[in-house]
Amino acid sequence: MSMRKTTAVASAIGALSALAFSVTPAAAAPPAPAAPPAPPAPPAPISYESDACSSSGNGYCFILHVNSRGGQTWYSDSPCFVANKDISDHYGYSPNGVSLVRYVCRPGQISGSPAVCNLSNSHDGQGIKNNAASASNGECSANYRVYFNSGHGGPSQAFLPTCGDYWPSENLVTALKNNNASHDRY
Amino acid sequence: MSTATTPALATGDTAARLAAPSGAATTRRRAQRHPHDVNARAATDADWDMPSSHAMPTTERPFTLRKIQGIAGAAALTALLAGCGTQQAGAPPQSPPTSVANTMPPRAALSDLPTAPTKGLSKGLTLPLDQYTTQPADGYAWKVAVHAQWRSCMARYGFQDFGPPPVSAQSVTTETNAAMGRRYGISDLDLAKKYGYHLATDTKETPYWEPAPGAESDVFTGAGPSVEGGVYQGQKIPEGGCRGEARRMFPMPQTPQAERVGFRAFQQSQKDADVVKSIAQWSSCMKRKGFERNHPLEDLGKLGISLSSPKAGKKEIAVAVADVECKKKTGLVKVWNTEERGIQAKAISEHKSRLAKEKSTKDKTIVKVRQAYGVAGN
Numbered sequence: 119m120s121m122r123k124t125t126a127v128a129s130a131i132g133a134l135s136a137l138a139f140s141v142t143p144a145a146a147a148p149p150a151p152a153a154p155p156a157p158p159a160p161p162a163p164i165s166y167e168s169d170a171c172s173s174s175g176n177g178y179c180f181i182l183h184v185n186s187r188g189g190q191t192w193y194s195d196s197p198c199f200v201a202n203k204d205i206s207d208h209y210g211y212s213p214n215g216v217s218l219v220r221y222v223c224r225p226g227q228i229s230g231s232p233a234v235c236n237l238s239n240s241h242d243g244q245g246i247k248n249n250a251a252s253a254s255n256g257e258c259s260a261n262y263r264v265y266f267n268s269g270h271g272g273p274s275q276a277f278l279p280t281c282g283d284y285w286p287s288e289n290l291v292t293a294l295k296n297n298n299a300s301h302d303r304y
Numbered sequence: 305m306s307t308a309t310t311p312a313l314a315t316g317d318t319a320a321r322l323a324a325p326s327g328a329a330t331t332r333r334r335a336q337r338h339p340h341d342v343n344a345r346a347a348t349d350a351d352w353d354m355p356s357s358h359a360m361p362t363t364e365r366p367f368t369l370r371k372i373q374g375i376a377g378a379a380a381l382t383a384l385l386a387g388c389g390t391q392q393a394g395a396p397p398q399s400p401p402t403s404v405a406n407t408m409p410p411r412a413a414l415s416d417l418p419t420a421p422t423k424g425l426s427k428g429l430t431l432p433l434d435q436y437t438t439q440p441a442d443g444y445a446w447k448v449a450v451h452a453q454w455r456s457c458m459a460r461y462g463f464q465d466f467g468p469p470p471v472s473a474q475s476v477t478t479e480t481n482a483a484m485g486r487r488y489g490i491s492d493l494d495l496a497k498k499y500g501y502h503l504a505t506d507t508k509e510t511p512y513w514e515p516a517p518g519a520e521s522d523v524f525t526g527a528g529p530s531v532e533g534g535v536y537q538g539q540k541i542p543e544g545g546c547r548g549e550a551r552r553m554f555p556m557p558q559t560p561q562a563e564r565v566g567f568r569a570f571q572q573s574q575k576d577a578d579v580v581k582s583i584a585q586w587s588s589c590m591k592r593k594g595f596e597r598n599h600p601l602e603d604l605g606k607l608g609i610s611l612s613s614p615k616a617g618k619k620e621i622a623v624a625v626a627d628v629e630c631k632k633k634t635g636l637v638k639v640w641n642t643e644e645r646g647i648q649a650k651a652i653s654e655h656k657s658r659l660a661k662e663k664s665t666k667d668k669t670i671v672k673v674r675q676a677y678g679v680a681g682n
Contacts, residue, residue, distance in 0.1 A: 172512070173512075173514055174517075177514065178514040202512055204503060206502070206503075206611035206612050207610075207611050207612050210612070211610070211612030212610065212612065257512070257514075258467075258468050258513050258514060258515075259447065259451070259468035259469070259471055259510050259511070259512075259513055260509075260510040260512070261440070261443055261447075261475070261479060261510075263479070263482070263483060265486075266567075266601075267601045267603075268603055268604070268611055269486075269501045269502075269604065269611040270482060270486055270503060271486050271487075271489050271490070271600075271601050272486075272487065272489075272570070272601050273487060273566060273567050273570045274483050274487075275563055275567075276438065276440075276443065276479075276483075278438075278443055278446065278447070278556050278557075278558075279447065280556075281514075281515075281524075281547055282514065282515070282525065282547075283525075283547060283551075286556070286558075288558065288560070289560075291560065291563045291564045291567050292564055292567070292568075293564070293567035293568060293570075293571055294567060300611075302482055302503065303509065303510070304440075304475050304478055304479040304482070304510060
């Protein structure tokens with residue numbers, strides 16, 4: 119299982135990197151004294167997105183956190199990623215086939231809920247794929263499921279809506295913790 | 305929505321916050337403990353590997369106030385079940401969900417909603433742990449009951465027609481077909497031909513909705529400029545607002561113990577000899593069709609397929625069609641489900657006591673929710 123996940127991540131990184139880097143086979147290339155070496159390919163422009171939710175102040179979103187919920191509070195205060203839509207791959211996406219947008223967790227994403235995503239900066243900026251430990255559904259009507267695999271495959275854990283309460287936040291079950299790959303909104 | 309272009313590194317502010325005394329942070333978190341958790345599920349954060357004495361660290365809280373709240377909450381719930389309502393002292397009479405029945409559209413009978421995928425190779429497949437977890441149909445009924453209670457409560461304070469658009473029963477089919485229908489990877493040939501590995505877009509998505517800011521949100525949540533001392537325009541509102549009232553009536557049905565057992569059983573099933581053999585046969589079938597796939601759930605990136613693209617390309621559809629055809633040829637889905645069923649049944653037997661306790665709590669909530677659904681829907 120872990121090996122497969124590692125391979126999957128490597129594949130994802132490879133595939134996304136291939137969007138920006140041209141690969142030139144070198145083995146069969148004859149000596150070319152007159153040709154100058156090819157300049158290195160420019161790095162893929164990468165941006166980081168922690169907010170994929172249209173709710174004003176993110177008061178009513180689905181949240182993934184890098185840490186487990188508080189043992190006493192049942193809130194999750196660690197940096198988070200917010201959304202109110204399907205995410206097929208928590209790694210990120212390429213909007214144009216060239217640049218790359220990585221999904222990451224940041225603190226302070228939720229206004230008006232000081233106990234949520236706000237008290238800890240630990241793991242600030244880390245990617246969300248295979249790195250989430252808890253989640254809460256702040257939408258009012260839609261369910262969410264977090265899947266073990268990209269593309270909404272494999273077993274999943276469901277989250278019912280709390281309508282802006284973000285309580286109780288739920289820890290991802292052991293096998294899904296740090297193994298989250300996608301989520302779906304129903 | 306925003307897209308930052310800053311590096312993913314901790315900032316100076318981050319370091320400053322991390323340097324704050326941990327005691328202060330602990331005090332702050334305790335002060336923000338949710339005030340309406342008296343009827344929360346008997347949840348645990350324990351893994352099955354943990355000894356049972358450590359399995360439920362959060363069910364007994366070391367706070368006297370919490371215990372008092374728990375007793376009060378239990379009394380309130382008992383009163384509610386006896387038909388006495390949960391109104392606060394000084395609050396106006398609480399209307400039962402029947403008060404909104406005439407405003408609700410006709411609803412599907414819960415018995416007509418699917419409990420297994422409705423099409424494809426996974427059609428009709430279930431698992432023993434389905435009885436121990438909150439299924440999509442139960443979640444749907446819970447939302448209908450909660451929304452009806454929101455409307456009833458908010459109407460008492462003058463907010464008519466509050467709440468999201470009615471939840472569609474179609475969402476149950478969509479969720480069931482996605483969750484179980486893709487548990488062993490995609491399994492519907494018709495969808496593969498149309499959408500590849502992407503999610504189907506031919507079903508209406510649950511509309512996004514949120515309370516209006518201002519007085520409506522204040523009464524709904526129980527806090528805000530419009531609410532002073534728990535009173536809105538001379539009327540006392542429930543603790544936690546109408547949202548808090550509904551949550552006490554219909555606690556969220558959650559089953560983390562069963563979820564853990566289910567994930568573990570799935571992991572074990574992948575190592576089962578029959579499943580391994582069937583996956584190998586599927587992989588060979590895929591290779592004969594020109595695609596290198598070692599596992600139905602492996603990442604598709606190495607094939608150049610991006611699931612984040614707006615829709616499936618020709619190659620993705622070709623691979624997806626081959627995927628389902630090979631599953632059909634090898635019987636992989638049925639083999640895998642059969643083995644997983646056996647592993648789950650054994651796990652249920654091994655963890656009978658814990659699962660039965662959690663199931664009992666869940667079932668009580670579901671029974672109450674289904675009763676409310678019947679009242680709210682007709």
